[in-house]
Amino acid sequence: FFFDHSSAFIMADVHHFPTAIPERSDSSDKNAFDASVFLAVDDKTRHWLYFRAQPRTDAERAASIHKTDAGGASVSRTVRIRDGRPLRASLTLDDASFELIDVPTSLKTEEFYELGRTAELRARYYAEVEAIVKAKLQCDKVVFLHHVLRNAQKHNSDNHSDVQGYASGGPHTDSSAVSADELALQTLKAEQGAAEGDAPHGRYKRYAYLNLWRNISASPIENDALCVLDERTTVKPDDYIAKDLFGDGYSVTQYALSARHADVHKWYYFPRMTQGEGILFKLMDSDWTKSGRICFHMSANDPSVPSAGSRPRESIELRMLCFWRDAVVDSMPTEERISASLTRSLDNIARSDPTSLGDASVRQIACALLAKVPLVGRLFAVDGGGDAGPRFSGDPEDYVARFKGAIEHIDVWPSFAKEWAKNVMRTNGEAGSIAALTRELVNDSMGYQKTRHYSREDKQKIVEHLLESDGYMASAKKHLVPLINTA
Incomplete structure (x- = not known):
């Protein structure tokens, strides 16, 4: 802790630790059960999961940086899941992230099972939910995205191909800050048109990406309940591990829950939910002043409930985006705020050159980090990956300014990148070294100069033209040759 004399406030430079939450009651422990779950480990890699109806082919795996369908370390932990009903008044949407x-x-x-096939039923149910959500949240706009029916008994049956099993793979969030921001902007553009979204009458100050989960059976839920984590008991940012999910026709970044602080997490469920009850929980809230912004959730089986004779859980979840024109803070993303032009497609990243850090050369690592250096970054901008890139323009002169600019900014290259350049320049004398370094830059094996996909012949044309260009050679002699004699 330190005292800031200029503002006369006590301040602390610490992580966000769990905030004070209501004390548990005896009745919340009475109906509690233990569940074994897999929690993520921050192993310094990007976690991923392919969640598709059909496994990827060998050819798809070979063309991907992901050779397996799941990646990222995890460990098994036993968590206590308590009855949330006695604490219902304190487990609220903006505080706990669910309600x-x-x-x-x-x-x-039976009508719920027809929602995907009957527009009239779908419109009726969505209208019911819209009225409830608007009345509760006082939001100005609700946009429904899609619904999912779940019933383990009907899953994969001939008459119910759209019914899913239970999401029991472990805690997850369905989305993340970056993916939800993108979704909110894309949804507004689709609903209003690109121009109207930025107009004064169309400008919103907050969005919330929500899920309404409910029982659709006339009988109470007996097992495999939805379990939700009180977000006030997470440790931020430690507990949030980015994880890329690749589904059929979509990809999204979610958060996996770290095992690091599992002992302080507080999980809840609501026993024997009826058809008239639902759990409204957050997949992301742009308002950063709320303690509850995103909800880790999962399905968990209570081993104390006899499986013989028990009814399978029948539920539906409906995902939606809510928008507010007025809010305490203006937390609505814009393309400028989130630097949308720099956000890459997860599918393109997955199809990128599968060169790993372990087998990358110093030159490749240098180029990768150069992309993040101010001024130089725009010269080493990452391409979208995949099998095809920008085509050769046909005129080598078009590339002089690009490569001339790259070497003119060598003074802001990272130190190890300069060392690589020094080693190249000291190898073959002045003329030979300039040619060697130029060939490496144009070869662009990591895709940062956007010439990586060019043919060998086209790359050679660019190299030869650069070496004959008075402007490029003047810059090379000014900025590269001095490296030969630099200690």
Whole structure:
């Protein structure tokens, strides 16, 4: 801790630790059960999961940086899941990131299974939910994205191909700050048009990406309940591990939950939920003043419930985006705020050159980090990956300014990148070394100069033209030749 005399405030430079939460009651422990779950480990790698109806082919794996369908370390932990009903008044959406709410419906169980095939039923249910959500949250706009039906017994049956099993693979969030921001902007553009989204009458100050999960059976849920984590008990940023999910026709960055602080996490479920009850929980809230912004959740089986004779859980979840025109803070993303032009496609990243850090050369690592250096970064901008890139323009003169600019900014290259350049320049004398370094830059094996995909012949044309260009050679002699005699 330190005292800031200029502002007369006590300040602390610490992580965000769990905030004070309501004390547990005896009744919340009475109905508690233990569940064994897999929690993530921050192993300094980017975690991923391919969640598709059909496994990837050998050819798809060979063309991907992901050779397996799942990556990232995890460990098994036993977590205690408590009854949230006694604490219902304190487990609220903006505080805990979830809330048990009353959601009366006119639909019968069998009608829920027809939502995907009957537009009238779908419109009726969505209208019911919209009225409830708007009344509770006082938001100005609700956009429904999609719904998912779950019933382990009907999953993969001939008559219910759209029914899924239970999400019991471990805690997850469904989205993340970056993916939810993108979704919110894309949704507004689709709803209003690109121009209208930025107009004064169309400008929103907050969004929340929400999921409404409910029982659709006339009987209470007996097992495999939805379990939710009180976000006030997470440790930020330690507990949030980015994880890329690749599904059928979509990809999204989520958060996996770290095992690091599992002993302080507080998990809850609501036993025997009826058809008139639902759990509204957050997949992301742009308002950073809320303690509850994103909810880790999972399905968990209570081993004390006899499997014989118990009913399978029947549930539906409906994902939606809510928007507010007025808010305490303006937390609405814009393309400028999130630097949208620099955000890469997860699918393109997965199809990028599978060169790992372990087998990358010093030159490749140098180029990779140069892309992040101010001024130089734009000269080493990462391409989108994949099998094809920008085509050769046909005129080598078009590339002089690009490579001339790269070497003119060598003074802000990282020290190890300069060492690589020094080693190249000391190898073959002045003329030979300039030619060697130029060939390496144009070869662009890591894709940062956007010439990587050019043919060998086209690259050679660019190299030869650069070495004959008075402007390029003047810059090379000014900025590269001095490296030969630099200690």
